[in-house]
Amino acid sequence: MTPCKEPWPGGARPGVVSWHEALHRHQVAALPHALASVVGTAGSTPREPGAKMVITANEVFDTLGGGTFEYQVIDSAREALSRGENGPRLEAFALGGRSGQCCGGYVHVLIELFAGAEMTIALFGAGHVGQALVALMTPLPWRVFWHDSRSGAFPAWAEGQPRLECLPGPDPAAAVAALPPGAHVLVMTHDHGEDRALIDALLARGDCASIGLIGSDSKWASFQRRLRDAGHAEAALGQVRCPIGIPGARGKHPYEIALAVMAELLTFKPAVERCDQRGVAPRALRDAFKNERMGSRE
Structure with a gap:
């Protein structure tokens, strides 16, 4: 977890800030941020499903387990925030492949992007x-x-x-x-x-x-x-x-x-794009669950 570098509303205590405290602060203040959640794992992985972290342009709150995998999650979230993206995206990380870690497992991370104030x-x-x-x-x-x-x-x-x-x-x-x-x-x-x-x-x-x-x-x-x-x-x-x-x-x-x-x-106010498909693409979800099942058989 990360020390809080900014004053908190209402004189709340400084010190270690958990993901849920950071999420509340950034939601209330309408500041750009991302919530990254481990939603599925297979094999040996640093953290269990449900682990979360909040990512901003300059700070990180809580952890998904550290290592190269976590840095890749942070980089992905920050790149998307820098483009002003909104909404969820699902990313897959093979530990030992893309992430260069020796765990050998497989992690799916849901990255929910909040671009900040509407106007x-x-x-x-x-x-x-x-x-x-x-x-x-x-x-x-x-x-x-x-x-x-x-x-x-x-x-x-x-x-x-x-x-x-x-x-x-x-x-x-x-x-x-x-x-x-x-x-x-x-x-x-x-x-x-x-x-x-x-x-x-x-x-x-x-x-x-x-x-x-x-x-x-x-x-x-x-x-x-x-x-x-x-x-x-x-x-x-x-x-x-x-x-x-x-x-x-x-x-x-x-x-x-x-x-x-x-x-x-x-x-x-910016128009909300209306379409039949929103959020994570169905194919990405199907692939995620297929990899989950394959991992559980190993």
Whole structure:
């Protein structure tokens, strides 16, 4: 097992972390990870079926028995995580063949991949609409980076939310530079000048999944004139949605606006591929059980 290198929510004890503790933490925080489970063995093997380990890009929690076989499981999981893969995959390891170990057995490992948060949201502004919107987002498996240039702007209930980072700071350009690529960004600060500076910096970055600006058509028309003068092309300006919210929504109360924006964000959520076959391929399962039976006869 691996020592915990990061603080745990709620002040839980540091020290040795088992696979089930690590799995809970990464599931709650919507962080990329894999759960590797021994689901079948034949002959002499390091661990029994049911042994599990959690694998991330930088850490490993618990063990499947060590040795080259375990390193191959870790490498396979990390390669898949680096490609953003989701879902289960079944892998076979012949100890003594592929794994170069002298046990001589055969192991099937189910690797369940969790790519992390479904969406990454960056929200600038902790006013009434921003607070209502974040309250709607926190139950979802989304990562939310919440920025406000004012001190003391964030509500007390935001403290300790597992997928929410509250980031105070007076420099909009630095905040934009620190964003992860591919974030869906919403700009709704208390100041029009700050809104415009943020849109300028976001367009200069050019790698946001979407950009939304709260306000009216006249506000956006005024911004566009200045942004053109700053050198932004029409194609770049076309990336900005203003007003924000799902079309046809009505209501001026902060919670009503937040609901309309939330509904619009849901339209950006990645589609789930629908097909008749999902998860581990039936042929892989048939081959796994065939090898199990062959191993039991030896």
